[in-house]
Amino acid sequence: MTDKTDVLIYDTTLRDGTQGERVNFSAEEKLRIAQRLDEMGFHYIEGGWPGSNPKDMRFFELGKRVRFKNARLTAFGSTRRPNVRVEDCENIQTLLAADTPAVTIFGKSWDLHVTDILTIPLEENLAMIRESVAYLKANSKEVVYDAEHFFDGYKRNRDYALSTLEMAWTAGADFLVLCDTNGGTLPHELTEIVTHIRKILPEAPLGIHVHNDGDLAVANSIAAVHAGVTMVQGTINGYGERCGNADLIPIIANLQIKMNRRCLPDASVRQLTNLSHYISDVANIPPQNSRPFVGRSAFTHKGGVHVSAILKNSAAYEHIKPELVGNQQRVLVSDLSGKSNIEYKARELGIDLGTKDAMSTKIVKRIKIMEDEGYQFDAADGSLSLLMKKITGEFKEPFVLECFNIINAKTENNPSLTQATIKIVVGDEEELTAAEGNGPVNALDNALRKALLKFYPQISEVHLIDFKVRTLEGADGTAAKVRVLLDSRDDEEVWSTIGVSTNVIEASWHALVDSIQYKLCKDKLNKHHKED
Incomplete structure (x- = not known):
């Protein structure tokens, strides 16, 4: 050229x-x-x-x-x-x-x-x-x-x-x-x-x-x-x-x-993804994941056969190298995944699966079962990382829930006032605390943070930026199972976590806990790398 x-x-x-x-x-x-x-x-x-x-x-x-x-x-x-x-x-x-x-x-x-x-x-x-x-x-x-x-x-x-x-x-x-x-x-x-x-x-x-x-x-x-x-x-x-x-x-x-x-200039073509997102941000219009060349999904692979192939040669399922337009290859994990997806994600997330296939097979089996129950791990990398660490034995619970209680109150000045009480155990120490919030999820989030703050002050860096609830089977009406997806961020990255239950508060609790635990695991890993 x-x-x-x-x-x-x-x-x-x-x-x-x-x-x-x-x-x-x-x-x-x-x-x-x-x-x-x-x-x-x-x-x-x-x-x-x-x-x-x-x-x-x-x-x-x-x-x-x-x-x-x-x-x-x-x-x-x-x-x-x-x-x-x-x-x-x-x-x-x-x-x-x-x-x-x-x-x-x-x-x-x-x-x-x-x-x-x-x-x-x-x-x-x-x-x-x-x-x-x-x-x-x-x-x-x-x-x-x-x-x-x-x-x-x-x-x-x-x-x-x-x-x-x-x-x-x-x-x-x-x-x-x-x-x-x-x-x-x-x-x-x-x-x-x-x-x-x-x-x-x-x-x-x-x-x-x-x-x-x-x-x-x-x-x-x-x-x-x-x-x-x-x-x-x-x-x-x-x-x-x-x-x-x-x-x-x-x-x-x-x-x-x-x-x-x-x-x-070639250098500008490599900035096309960045330019697309910049214009989206200024226009305040969410970028389309499916947008060709520059969308988040443009070079994303989900099917196990596809992932197995791109591990050998990315040209098998990619029409160009994503770096040419400033994008990157991604692999999702879902009920369509095979061992190749798990091995790819393990490398991406820094998780050691060992040298045998048994661990990959175990993770794939567990994910397929959970996705059948309503989980969606291709939209929740944070929860996926924690699940893989739990199965491989790399994860240690930073805290254990003893119980929580939520009371909804309606006053003349605040029709959505909610109080949450929570008891957790960290090591040998119990912590009982309460907090208020605008609705049960917000109150629970505030109470959990309040209980954990003295043990893990870094959770003050975590901010929830999106909260989505989806009914999985509408025919069951108000008794239907729901999926809760949370997007969280700190100063370094954004991560997504998920919870599924017939009880929206329980589903929200699982997503909240995963969000906090992902942050704590991430900080521990970063600290370990710095010490090395």
Whole structure:
């Protein structure tokens, strides 16, 4: 792979991405994201539509204070309004006021939109495209022309759709971007149309901008590049209106790793997982585990046959090495597991299974029984680690429960007040204590921590960050067995624990105890390593 860029990456997360449900960024968040994309080597960053809202205009004001090293900050807008002189059009003037080196304007390529939506003559739409592009070029702007609804327009009225492209090109546009705005074009249709455009306008640099309504946005973007397009527009994580835009993460990974089409520096491709998670965090949208290339499950293996194979050669069940995109291989343990899963997890968790298969077989058998009872160890690595240590004899109980009692009280000022009393034994010493909480689980958690704190002060570092309860068999109604999953963290890591019972408090107790015991085992192991 040479240093030459083969495909320009145009990011519109900050504009088109924010049209998706629940996606919203402040001007300051937009600036942080833009700086991150610039560091990664993205070529164009579309910051927003300055004529549509004050926030986007403020973003461009903030952007003037930042020196972008790799990317060209781009303002987005429409062609001039119908029957308005271009120099008098507010849309065009706000694009100039954004003071970006590049601007992107969209125009209508589908005659249906011209006649039925704008309700103007077809000739006026052509004039709007020609005059807008020419005016922006006369004001020293790089102009990216987005041919909105191009593929639908081409299929309905080929000659008119082509005339809109030719109008933008002869007026001086630097890129002609073919848009599948409704996201309904199929890859073979798109390839045929792009190939035809390459013959009609062989000198014009082409771009692609597709939506994901047919779940084909990534495939269509890659097909377009294969047919000769040199700019790909999209968003990080595929955020966007309706079903979203083309997801730039798998597009970049496929183009660069599999098609040898250079998009970004290799070091940036190895940061794609980190970038995906960063954008998710800023957007406050949980990352999808199943997201290709960068999702937590992308290189995760559960079936025993699969795990046995990847231990010999990871290519057996992985299409690329996960490290190429900054991800990592994971192995889960469940009722589908074989000895290979257990041996893999034992190495990962630092557990010695010895040299014989008997211990692995014993652990597999126990896990299958417990999963049949409702446990789910692929979602609870903390509990899995403790179970394996208990079976191998590496685990020693740091405390023993004698009893606990929970009383629910309702007062005028606190309708959910609960009191928990607990007695535990640590070594030769008994500890009896009580605590209050908002509900039985919170009270029990507070009482357990209070009882253990003088023996194990490090549990003050443990914070519960998520609590999930799932009914396993709804037909049993309120008598159904439940599964409780807890996510806990300290300053170093996050771990998950599980409890199952027909009693939600007992299930919660098992998950709470596993969480505390995992922390104590982890600290003991870390201390041992430091002493060694």
